[in-house]
Amino acid sequence: MFESIRKNTKIAMLLLLLLIIPSFVLVGIDSSYFSGSSPVVARVDGQDITQNDWDNAHKVESDRQRSEQPQMDAKLLDTPQARYATLEKLVRDRVLQVAAQKMHLVTTDARLARSLQEIPQIAALRKPDGSLDAEGYRALVATQGMTPEGFEASMRRNLSLNQVLGGVVGSSFATSSQGMAAIDPLFQRREVQVALFKAADYEAKVRPTDEELQAYYQKHSSSFQLPEQVSIEYVVFDIDSVRAGITLNEDDLRTYYKENLSRHMGREERRASHILIAAAKDAPAAEREKAKARAAELLEQLRKSPAEFAALAKKHSQDPGSAPQGGDLGFFARGAMVKPFEEAAFGLAKGAISDVVETDFGYHIIQLADIKAAREPSFEELRPKLEAELKQQQAQRKYAETAEIFANTVYEQADSLQPVADKLKLKIQTAQGVTRIPQPNVVGALANPKLLEALFASESLQSKRNTEAVELGSNQMAAARVIEHQSARVQAYDEVKAQVRQRFVADKAAELARQEGQAKRDAWAEKPAQATGLAAPIVLSRDQAQGQSRAIVDAVLSAKPDALPLWTGVDLGSAGYAVLKVIRIMPSDGIDQQLIAQMRQQYTQWWSSAEGLAYYETLKSRYQAQIKVPRPSSQTSTEN
Helix, strand or coil, rough: CCHHHHHHHHHHHHHHHHHHHHHHHCCCCCCCHHHHCCCCCEECCEEEEEEHHHHHHHHHHHHHHHHHHHCHHHHHHHHHHHHHHHHHHHHHHHHHHHHHCCCCCCCHHHHHHHHHHHHHHHHHCCCCCCHHHHHHHHHHHHHHCHHHHHHHHHHHHHHHHHHHHHHHHHHHHHHHHEEEEEEHHCCCCEEEEEEEEEEEHHHHCCCCCHHHHHHHHHHHHHHHHHHHHEEEEEEEEEHHHHHHHCCCCCHHEEEEEEEEHHHHHHCCCCEEEEEECCCCCCCCCHHHHHHHHHHHHHHHHHHHHHHHHHHHHHHHHCCCCCCCHHCCCEEECCCCCHHHHHHHHHHCCCCCCCCCEEEECCCEEEEEEECCCCCCCCCHHHHHHHHHHHHHHHHHHHHHHHHHHHHHHHHHCCCHHHHHHHHHHHCEEEEEEEEEECCCCCCHHHCCCHHHHHCCCCCHHHHHHCCCCCEEEEEEEEEEEEEECCCEEEEECCCHHHHHHHHHHHHHHHHHHHHHHHHHHHHHCHHHCCCCCCCCCCEEEEECCCCCCHHHHHHHHHHHHHHEEEEEEEECCHHHHEEEEEEEECCCCCCHHHHHHHHHHHHHHHHHHHHHHHHHHHHHHHHHCEEECCCCCCCCCCCC
């Protein structure tokens, strides 16, 4: 049959067209058939933000956070709350972008250049002559997956967006009275006596029977359930494994050394002395002319007798910092002096004396004492650093090529991970007791929600075949296979009898402590003279807890001081109960005034942030920003 089709290919294609075309005519072709439309998750100023936009933005944000914090638990970046926070940021950027366009806020080339120079990594790429190392700059932005043009466009856009809220935040202020009204409660101090009824002191009074323990077990059986778990084997493919397999060619390494030598060279330094005749830049013209004439007279003397430079500097230079040293300024590189002075100093030959040089400080005569040439490090000195850089570059390229091999192999030879391990020289790792939700101490691949989801998919559990290749993060993938599966089950009473008894005793002891504490609180409030067991008075404040628990501090400071002293109590949960006697409110004397000033400054910053947020909310309303995806129930991000 297949042979017949192969011999009559044209006829078969014609029949297929006759069958397919009528279905399109009758049903129609939706535009999404070709465009691959994605659901709309938000809208700003009539422009849609799609699910694809959201997914791409979250991938970029996750990669950025991983690069900044390599030790961060990867699972924290893929929670519903983290994804929703990315969507909120995406909407915020769109709102600010629309606002910047409507307000005609643009970033000039000069502003962009200044901002780039303020980035230390870029500033370090300056060559001795002041120009930028173009190749080093290109390599630097490439580490972020960008071209120089793309990086500069992104910087220009961010600077424009910052202007939208910058005017509001930058002009915001809070009065001293507002600040003190807000921070006074933080420093309020109250004198209190505490009586603790510790649960541990009541444990000896709890003598449970077997019937009570079994009843407790039945009531709390869900607490003794073992979660569903699997034993697995898995492989991780990342850029480190690619880098480990790279052997550098000596000629390539030496070529890379020559191409990048300028980036690793030091900077030329010069040692000079000067005589300054001071004249402020805003001084009257006549005064500056007089200073210039005086400098010219000294220069004429030096032309006749250069050896007297130090003596003349000590006597006539008006630079108090260098005059006592004969005008000596020591060694300096480009960028350390004002431009006219620098150009003159770096244009002199060793031992030469300059003409009169004018700057904003006045008029200078410069003598060049020495030149310290930029040191050229040898190939062997730079070898370790060059090897690391070149290996990283080659690994980056090779990873992209090899990742497809990894994904195809684990899919095509799904009965085992050995083929992909052999092909790419990877280590097969094993793990037992892997659960759908990883334990707090689990890190790495086994903490990745996507890999766990793939492992616990019904197909993986039943067939015990390889999962698909799962992307864990930037330049990292993994695949796994279930070896053994155990369904969730409630442990038998005999297995957990000791745990049941421990929990029963702890619960009952806490209950006894609470009952006695509440009874004492009521009795002492009625007859204060009978109060016994109270500790010595202490003074508590929110910044000085005196070793007390946060629950006790909050209870003391939140109690309404209508009539003092007052009695109150606080349930400490499994720790027991505390009876509190609030005696009086103490004056806030002796507080560090520097700390108060810092808190006021912090309050002003909070106030500025609040005004900025309020203005942003106004912009959201103005440009009809909408998020169409419900906020995750467990909220960890701020309200949009």
